[in-house]
Amino acid sequence: MRLLLYAGKGGVGKTSIAAATGLIIARQGLKTIVLSLDPAHSLSDAFDLDRSLMDKNRGKPIRVAERLWIQELDIYEEIEKNWGEVHKYISILLNTSGIEDILAEELAILPGMEEISALLYVNRYVKQKLYDVIILDCAPTAESIRFVSLPKTLEWYMKKVFSLERRIARMMRPVAKRISDIPLPEDEYFQAIERLFNRLQGVDRLLTDQALTSVRLVTNAEKMVLRETQRAFMFFSLHQLSVDAVIINRIFEDDPSSGFLGTWHKSQKEYMDLVHSYFHPIPIFSVPFYQTEVVGPEKLLKLGENLYKGKNPCDIFYEHRPYEFVSENHRHTIRLHLPFVGKDEIDLVKVGEELVIRIGNFKRNIILPRTFVSLEPKKARLEKDYLTIDFGGNNEQEERGNHC
Amino acid sequence: MRLLLYAGKGGVGKTSIAAATGLIIARQGLKTIVLSLDPAHSLSDAFDLDRSLMDKNRGKPIRVAERLWIQELDIYEEIEKNWGEVHKYISILLNTSGIEDILAEELAILPGMEEISALLYVNRYVKQKLYDVIILDCAPTAESIRFVSLPKTLEWYMKKVFSLERRIARMMRPVAKRISDIPLPEDEYFQAIERLFNRLQGVDRLLTDQALTSVRLVTNAEKMVLRETQRAFMFFSLHQLSVDAVIINRIFEDDPSSGFLGTWHKSQKEYMDLVHSYFHPIPIFSVPFYQTEVVGPEKLLKLGENLYKGKNPCDIFYEHRPYEFVSENHRHTIRLHLPFVGKDEIDLVKVGEELVIRIGNFKRNIILPRTFVSLEPKKARLEKDYLTIDFGGNNEQEERGNHC
Numbered sequence: 001m002r003l004l005l006y007a008g009k010g011g012v013g014k015t016s017i018a019a020a021t022g023l024i025i026a027r028q029g030l031k032t033i034v035l036s037l038d039p040a041h042s043l044s045d046a047f048d049l050d051r052s053l054m055d056k057n058r059g060k061p062i063r064v065a066e067r068l069w070i071q072e073l074d075i076y077e078e079i080e081k082n083w084g085e086v087h088k089y090i091s092i093l094l095n096t097s098g099i100e101d102i103l104a105e106e107l108a109i110l111p112g113m114e115e116i117s118a119l120l121y122v123n124r125y126v127k128q129k130l131y132d133v134i135i136l137d138c139a140p141t142a143e144s145i146r147f148v149s150l151p152k153t154l155e156w157y158m159k160k161v162f163s164l165e166r167r168i169a170r171m172m173r174p175v176a177k178r179i180s181d182i183p184l185p186e187d188e189y190f191q192a193i194e195r196l197f198n199r200l201q202g203v204d205r206l207l208t209d210q211a212l213t214s215v216r217l218v219t220n221a222e223k224m225v226l227r228e229t230q231r232a233f234m235f236f237s238l239h240q241l242s243v244d245a246v247i248i249n250r251i252f253e254d255d256p257s258s259g260f261l262g263t264w265h266k267s268q269k270e271y272m273d274l275v276h277s278y279f280h281p282i283p284i285f286s287v288p289f290y291q292t293e294v295v296g297p298e299k300l301l302k303l304g305e306n307l308y309k310g311k312n313p314c315d316i317f318y319e320h321r322p323y324e325f326v327s328e329n330h331r332h333t334i335r336l337h338l339p340f341v342g343k344d345e346i347d348l349v350k351v352g353e354e355l356v357i358r359i360g361n362f363k364r365n366i367i368l369p370r371t372f373v374s375l376e377p378k379k380a381r382l383e384k385d386y387l388t389i390d391f392g393g394n395n396e397q398e399e400r401g402n403h404c
Numbered sequence: 405m406r407l408l409l410y411a412g413k414g415g416v417g418k419t420s421i422a423a424a425t426g427l428i429i430a431r432q433g434l435k436t437i438v439l440s441l442d443p444a445h446s447l448s449d450a451f452d453l454d455r456s457l458m459d460k461n462r463g464k465p466i467r468v469a470e471r472l473w474i475q476e477l478d479i480y481e482e483i484e485k486n487w488g489e490v491h492k493y494i495s496i497l498l499n500t501s502g503i504e505d506i507l508a509e510e511l512a513i514l515p516g517m518e519e520i521s522a523l524l525y526v527n528r529y530v531k532q533k534l535y536d537v538i539i540l541d542c543a544p545t546a547e548s549i550r551f552v553s554l555p556k557t558l559e560w561y562m563k564k565v566f567s568l569e570r571r572i573a574r575m576m577r578p579v580a581k582r583i584s585d586i587p588l589p590e591d592e593y594f595q596a597i598e599r600l601f602n603r604l605q606g607v608d609r610l611l612t613d614q615a616l617t618s619v620r621l622v623t624n625a626e627k628m629v630l631r632e633t634q635r636a637f638m639f640f641s642l643h644q645l646s647v648d649a650v651i652i653n654r655i656f657e658d659d660p661s662s663g664f665l666g667t668w669h670k671s672q673k674e675y676m677d678l679v680h681s682y683f684h685p686i687p688i689f690s691v692p693f694y695q696t697e698v699v700g701p702e703k704l705l706k707l708g709e710n711l712y713k714g715k716n717p718c719d720i721f722y723e724h725r726p727y728e729f730v731s732e733n734h735r736h737t738i739r740l741h742l743p744f745v746g747k748d749e750i751d752l753v754k755v756g757e758e759l760v761i762r763i764g765n766f767k768r769n770i771i772l773p774r775t776f777v778s779l780e781p782k783k784a785r786l787e788k789d790y791l792t793i794d795f796g797g798n799n800e801q802e803e804r805g806n807h808c
Contacts, residue, residue: 011414267696
């Protein structure tokens with residue numbers, strides 16, 4: 001079984017690529033589902049499905065080809081199914097406060113509810129082996145990060161805060177009516193949250209299981225998009241998810257008959273070189289800019305064939321963790337997998353949140369997690385294809401750079 | 405003074421258009437700031453600024469041209485400035501629970517903190533009259549919606565939930581140590597939240613003030629993008645913000661020498677017609693697809709001139725509320741401004757969450773807020789350029805459609 005995440009900035013074409021991947025895999029004979037976490041909900045548009053059909057389906061999986069299902073989360077349906085007691089309590093609160101009905105329904109959706117609903121599906125689909133391959137069409141980067149960090153946050157919340165809140169509610173319930181017109185939540189509310197949490201158990205292990213889960217970063221050959229792709233790369237690594245491919249979408253192919261495209265072609269070629277220095281040694285795939293919108297199974301399949309060129313999308317394209325961040329006992333270390341790099345002098349320069357590594361002709365830029373931004377690289381060593389960089393001290397030397 | 409919001413799906417080019425608008429307005433002699441709420445932070449990239457300069461600036465406004473400043477929120481700086489006590493309490497909780505430092509710092513950013521920080525700036529800039537024009541480069545649609553609905557949610561929270569929590573904490577603090585190793589927040593924590601809320605007072609009135617605030621929806625002539633633009637249009641109207649323009653970015657201009665662009669040109673022309681039926685009578689602007697990435701002040705300015713074609717971006721391009729949703733005493737009504745529509749038969753068909761209105765040759769599609777999706781249009785009347793539609797009952801008749 002495989003769990004494949006397609007992630008990237010809004011508008012790069014994640015949905016089309018996730019959909020195309022689903023078609024390719026289903027044709028191999030594997031039972032596949034593409035689950036969209038993007039609130040923009042364009043998965044059904046990619047398959048050119050009738051919108052009203054999708055709306056009537058209310059967020060359940062819908063079959064679009066042999067062995068292929070797609071699913072767009074409907075947050076209102078999820079709330080009814082999973083958040084009944086929680087939603088009921090919030091609605092009571094909202095109703096006692098004179099917020100108009102029409103807004104109350106929108107406001108009772110708390111941040112995180114969509115991500116938790118998606119995690120519940122992932123957990124269930126994997127554990128009940130309902131599909132051979134689960135493809136996630138992720139939300140734009142910021143929400144995707146929340147998605148992968150939620151299991152950890154929730155575990156912490158349940159262990160620490162939840163039980164305290166529950167006990168306080170139990171102790172205060174008899175007297176609360178005297179001090180406020182707001183009712184305290186009943187214990188059913190806490191029971192519902194507990195049940196929900198139990199259904200999430202183990203999902204963080206699934207996401208960080210390298211044999212099961214791979215993240216593919218989708219990007220375009222444009223300055224603004226590449227910056228966010230670098231940042232996503234850092235975040236997924238920080239949360240110990242494996243990125244095993246970078247997909248550059250919408251590459252203008254050379255067309256000497258048109259000056260317009262010629263100029264774009266040249267600029268994209270420059271960015272392609274940058275992509276290699278940002279993401280090496282992760283394999284890089286590319287997809288041409290098509291002459292028409294990629295809508296409908298036929299065009300999606302063509303996109304998929306062009307993207308994978310006979311390779312199997314279920315393969316693990318890169319087996320190593322490209323980088324790991326370790327902070328223990330006030331020691332902060334970054335460990336990078338850098339095969340094929342000679343034993344030249346290692347040159348490190350930190351500029352703002354970015355670390356530039358030069359080893360001979362090789363150059364690599366990485367964006368640092370927040371804890372590292374105020375530190376300086378102190379010592380670097382290359383051993384058996386791994387570069388280990390120790391950080392320490394403060395950033396007084398930042399402006400001069402730091403050469404090891 | 406004017407507050408201009410540029411909103412739309414990720415990747416449509418909001419940032420470039422907001423930046424270009426800033427340049428045009430500053431050249432008119434007005435003191436202007438472009439504030440980016442997009443966590444992707446590409447505003448400095450649009451102006452081609454040195455990244456390290458931006459990082460050192462730590463989220464403060466930076467001058468990029470005469471009378472023009474840009475600002476990218478740095479959530480970590482905002483936390484230090486605004487969320488000190490709250491962040492401290494969460495950090496204590498996280499530290500008592502064995503979450504690694506490196507993740508704790510990321511996890512202590514709660515959803516909504518970025519949006520509240522941005523609202524604080526808007527409130528301050530308007531009230532202290534620090535700039536003549538404030539341009540917001542909004543986050544992708546889903547977060548933008550949270551941004552505009554937050555003032556209402558917070559007001560409700562502060563009035564109802566906050567004071568109860570505060571009183572409970574006060575009563576329980578002496579005994580809490582005996583029942584849990586988690587400390588209850590001190591009253592400084594509640595005081596800090598209260599101060600923060602006081603600084604937000606009045607910001608919802610600014611956002612819904614038609615003379616001050618206009619929303620411009622940025623979109624592309626593509627199926628998936630248009631759907632989200634329709635949805636954004638509904639949400640902003642629901643929250644009583646005025647949308648006064650729709651901007652279609654990246655229009656391929658006719659180029660008979662290239663078959664590639666010819667095909668795109670044709671498909672875009674079809675979508676342009678759709679745009680008119682979706683957003684009429686809101687004025688529609690368009691921007692060509694440029695031969696190179698729009699980066700740097702020179703190219704941005706050219707984009708701006710092409711977009712506004714001599715019109716003043718500070719004008720209110722459309723004075724009416726395009727639609728209003730009213731739900732009172734179980735009566736649900738939609739009121740649409742539809743000038744230039746004859747008194748033909750009014751035909752209404754609801755398909756899923758979409759309402760299709762036909763009056764003679766005129767056709768208009770609107771996406772409905774959730775409360776209306778389970779209702780049916782019952783009665784419609786056109787009076788003085790306004791179409792009023794009463795909704796009621798359930799959706800039993802949905803499949804047959806409903807003709808008034």
